[in-house]
Amino acid sequence: MHQASFCQQESMEANREWDYIFNPQSVAIVGISARKTTLPSVGERYLDALLDHGFKGKVYLVNPKGGKILGLKIYAHIKDIPEPIDYVISCVPAPATPQLIKDCTAKGVKVIQLFTSGFSETGTEAGRRLEKEICSLAHQGGIRIIGPNCMGVYCPKTNFAYRAGFAKESGSVAFICQSGGHTTYLIREATKRGIRFSKVVSYGNAADMNESDLLNYLAVDPDTEIILAYIEGVKNGKRFSQALKETAKIKPVIVLKGGVTETGARAAASHTGALVGSDRVWDGLLHQAGAIRVYSLEEMIDMALSFSYLPLPLGRRIGILGLGGGATVLATDACTNAGLVVPRFPEAIHKRLSNLLGTEAGTILSNPVDLSTEAWESGFYNILNILANYEEIDLNIVHFPLALFARSLSPGNSRVWDSLVDEVIKVHRESSKPMIAVIHFASSNKDYEWMFEAQRELYEAGIPVYHSIGNVAKAINQFLSYHEHKLAGS
Amino acid sequence: MHQASFCQQESMEANREWDYIFNPQSVAIVGISARKTTLPSVGERYLDALLDHGFKGKVYLVNPKGGKILGLKIYAHIKDIPEPIDYVISCVPAPATPQLIKDCTAKGVKVIQLFTSGFSETGTEAGRRLEKEICSLAHQGGIRIIGPNCMGVYCPKTNFAYRAGFAKESGSVAFICQSGGHTTYLIREATKRGIRFSKVVSYGNAADMNESDLLNYLAVDPDTEIILAYIEGVKNGKRFSQALKETAKIKPVIVLKGGVTETGARAAASHTGALVGSDRVWDGLLHQAGAIRVYSLEEMIDMALSFSYLPLPLGRRIGILGLGGGATVLATDACTNAGLVVPRFPEAIHKRLSNLLGTEAGTILSNPVDLSTEAWESGFYNILNILANYEEIDLNIVHFPLALFARSLSPGNSRVWDSLVDEVIKVHRESSKPMIAVIHFASSNKDYEWMFEAQRELYEAGIPVYHSIGNVAKAINQFLSYHEHKLAGS
Numbered sequence: 002m003h004q005a006s007f008c009q010q011e012s013m014e015a016n017r018e019w020d021y022i023f024n025p026q027s028v029a030i031v032g033i034s035a036r037k038t039t040l041p042s043v044g045e046r047y048l049d050a051l052l053d054h055g056f057k058g059k060v061y062l063v064n065p066k067g068g069k070i071l072g073l074k075i076y077a078h079i080k081d082i083p084e085p086i087d088y089v090i091s092c093v094p095a096p097a098t099p100q101l102i103k104d105c106t107a108k109g110v111k112v113i114q115l116f117t118s119g120f121s122e123t124g125t126e127a128g129r130r131l132e133k134e135i136c137s138l139a140h141q142g143g144i145r146i147i148g149p150n151c152m153g154v155y156c157p158k159t160n161f162a163y164r165a166g167f168a169k170e171s172g173s174v175a176f177i178c179q180s181g182g183h184t185t186y187l188i189r190e191a192t193k194r195g196i197r198f199s200k201v202v203s204y205g206n207a208a209d210m211n212e213s214d215l216l217n218y219l220a221v222d223p224d225t226e227i228i229l230a231y232i233e234g235v236k237n238g239k240r241f242s243q244a245l246k247e248t249a250k251i252k253p254v255i256v257l258k259g260g261v262t263e264t265g266a267r268a269a270a271s272h273t274g275a276l277v278g279s280d281r282v283w284d285g286l287l288h289q290a291g292a293i294r295v296y297s298l299e300e301m302i303d304m305a306l307s308f309s310y311l312p313l314p315l316g317r318r319i320g321i322l323g324l325g326g327g328a329t330v331l332a333t334d335a336c337t338n339a340g341l342v343v344p345r346f347p348e349a350i351h352k353r354l355s356n357l358l359g360t361e362a363g364t365i366l367s368n369p370v371d372l373s374t375e376a377w378e379s380g381f382y383n384i385l386n387i388l389a390n391y392e393e394i395d396l397n398i399v400h401f402p403l404a405l406f407a408r409s410l411s412p413g414n415s416r417v418w419d420s421l422v423d424e425v426i427k428v429h430r431e432s433s434k435p436m437i438a439v440i441h442f443a444s445s446n447k448d449y450e451w452m453f454e455a456q457r458e459l460y461e462a463g464i465p466v467y468h469s470i471g472n473v474a475k476a477i478n479q480f481l482s483y484h485e486h487k488l489a490g491s
Numbered sequence: 492m493h494q495a496s497f498c499q500q501e502s503m504e505a506n507r508e509w510d511y512i513f514n515p516q517s518v519a520i521v522g523i524s525a526r527k528t529t530l531p532s533v534g535e536r537y538l539d540a541l542l543d544h545g546f547k548g549k550v551y552l553v554n555p556k557g558g559k560i561l562g563l564k565i566y567a568h569i570k571d572i573p574e575p576i577d578y579v580i581s582c583v584p585a586p587a588t589p590q591l592i593k594d595c596t597a598k599g600v601k602v603i604q605l606f607t608s609g610f611s612e613t614g615t616e617a618g619r620r621l622e623k624e625i626c627s628l629a630h631q632g633g634i635r636i637i638g639p640n641c642m643g644v645y646c647p648k649t650n651f652a653y654r655a656g657f658a659k660e661s662g663s664v665a666f667i668c669q670s671g672g673h674t675t676y677l678i679r680e681a682t683k684r685g686i687r688f689s690k691v692v693s694y695g696n697a698a699d700m701n702e703s704d705l706l707n708y709l710a711v712d713p714d715t716e717i718i719l720a721y722i723e724g725v726k727n728g729k730r731f732s733q734a735l736k737e738t739a740k741i742k743p744v745i746v747l748k749g750g751v752t753e754t755g756a757r758a759a760a761s762h763t764g765a766l767v768g769s770d771r772v773w774d775g776l777l778h779q780a781g782a783i784r785v786y787s788l789e790e791m792i793d794m795a796l797s798f799s800y801l802p803l804p805l806g807r808r809i810g811i812l813g814l815g816g817g818a819t820v821l822a823t824d825a826c827t828n829a830g831l832v833v834p835r836f837p838e839a840i841h842k843r844l845s846n847l848l849g850t851e852a853g854t855i856l857s858n859p860v861d862l863s864t865e866a867w868e869s870g871f872y873n874i875l876n877i878l879a880n881y882e883e884i885d886l887n888i889v890h891f892p893l894a895l896f897a898r899s900l901s902p903g904n905s906r907v908w909d910s911l912v913d914e915v916i917k918v919h920r921e922s923s924k925p926m927i928a929v930i931h932f933a934s935s936n937k938d939y940e941w942m943f944e945a946q947r948e949l950y951e952a953g954i955p956v957y958h959s960i961g962n963v964a965k966a967i968n969q970f971l972s973y974h975e976h977k978l979a980g981s
Contacts, residue, residue, distance in 0.1 A: 040868060040904060180817020182895035189894045190934040233820060259817060264833040265824035268859050272816035297821070297961065298932075326762035327670020327749060330723060331787070334755035343754040369758050378530060404679045405672035414530060442788075444680040449939040471787065 095119030106142030121274030151205025172197020195460025596632030641695025662687020685950025
């Protein structure tokens, strides 16, 4: 009994800790300064972010010089703040951090996130020593450190974000990332692709709170269904391996490993002070743990999208519908090379398609289906409906090769393309078969404008959009393989 | 003597034939009709193209129904045209083509380009027979056929183009392509990347004029320095292999093979009636011939750009300068994996860099060079100058990861980014070392707007721009390997 209640106590403590990280009641930005150049200062960017996201807790600013920013008083010292502070964002220089942590301890701060860099990633003995020192001080003071050398937290549910302009809605994808730049890019691009986040942590050098802590927490976080991780190095290989294995049992974990080559590892060491393992070791580790390995941020987004949007197809048989003979040929090669099957349609389906379309020249009807310019004026609805209801196909790809058809050059063309999107959405609403859209071969501002707009309409209707057929074929194959392995292991 | 003059005669004949293809004095668009829907008709699109490009020859329209389009008289029959016709663009239905070729023979037409499809690509005996019939009729009539089932020719030097809006300036890159859509996309996208064309031919089914004819011609065409080819299948393997070998001896030939999988081959057969060989056979053939194989249109453009813009670097040692620690780590992995070398800077260079930048935290100075947000406000010029003048580096990559730094969100940021581009151009002007730019991680309309603008400024200054470090690393490796093999073979 004593044992159980102790564990309970510990677990409650741990939960409270995470609550301070993702749902602080008060935040202090320490080391904020007014902009000196055309660019806002680091501290100002954090302040902008909290204001933009409508953070509900209290926000305090600290800088020995005092003054005001956006009408907010700047306190000279954290101890001057009249109320308790849960979470500190530090922009002070590295040498000032030990004293800051002591001050935070005195103030009862729970979490300190250090944007501040200049620690182990410098590769100097002094840097490593300083990192150790702040960890030890924080431990003594009962404070958890995020970073140093990181951007911090984005948690839309609690209106807590490190950068203005991120999506305000929550989702079920978590992302932990050793690179601040990658974090920002991935949030932006994935949001445009229809992904919304539960919790994102840019955790830099991982001096205290590290990848294993974060995985263990996200494994049981009820708001998180899919976990993405960009990792340069881990603190404790055995612990990480264990945490990854346990997490991957519960939720898909998609990992991008940075610093896989010797020179890449050198760059990673300078970036986050990470001690990286060899590529082969990582490959084995990720495979054994049941994690999904990707090799770029784009691939990571493609996988997150597949897990977020796709119902599990019954098999690997894919129908391909699109415009452009050459695009269709390359699409078929890409799907086949990725391990998907592009079955030829039987005579009955072929006949139904040619009844609809006539025996129009320039039209390929046997799967892949390539519609000539004339045929696609008559729309996708009827054709796609045949594919959606044909039992020997497990999922369908519709692709829009933009610059192949001068979509942007003619308003008439543009209207036809818009109506094709509407018809894809209509078929998807009426059918339970997984549907995927690819918008590719964009080549002008107008192409991209159309792509962003169509992409939004499609994902709002539940259809994920990818930007290359090679990429989507790889993503679907990995998605199917993941579920096949799950099934085989269960 | 007799032999020689006969050959000369033949070669003059052959040259005249090519002159009719790329520099016709008069063109008739046969089968043109006024638009019935929101989209212009096929014939109208050809007419638009000739008008837009300022084609200097005469243009005639033919349709049995007569009438006018854009004030131009439509002749009921080609024989009614009062002047000779060199080049016919056919939009008539397939069954009408034999009679058209007879009429063209009577009229003395030299080249007929058939947009018309419905021949061997239908997979029917009737389609194959019709294709044979028109070839035989054309041969008898002394007419060369381009196509059927193709877009035709783009030759900016003679203001001859199949589509409005293509670049009006000439360049040194030729492209032969079995897919009309690929042709259009590649012209558009490559133009945006700074490539200009000598001659482009979308040749579809290759019933008469085929890939080997085109290669033989381009091999000796003085306007062409680099040749791109998208090929689904060849008519005569031995002849093609010979033509490719001879051409690749003289000029780089970059080949994308479509239909490399069994299902892809089935799609290719329906697309252009091509009989495709196995992937392995093609790989051997291309390698033996000394051609450069690529696997996507993007890769093809990357290679064309490398050959168009890059002086041959002295070796494989690359300097990497950019923003974003994570981006830098992945860049280093990509370069190393592609076979490039990212040498660590010696103490002397490191010192010069840190003298410039201070020992600013968040900055990596040992190659790759990753500048913190603060450091890049002070500009690229001085830093890049050190790299450009350091003898142990053979070429430099500067990369701009757009969405990592909220470039688009702040006007101040945008100005800083613009000045970075100016400084890259300035260093490039003062140095003879190859310089490459990568603009990546775009994620919004504004990102793409900036990218297109910066890309144009950079290529106008002679700096090629790529969109991913993985891609550029592969392209440089292939570019270097090509020259290494040339050198070893010479």
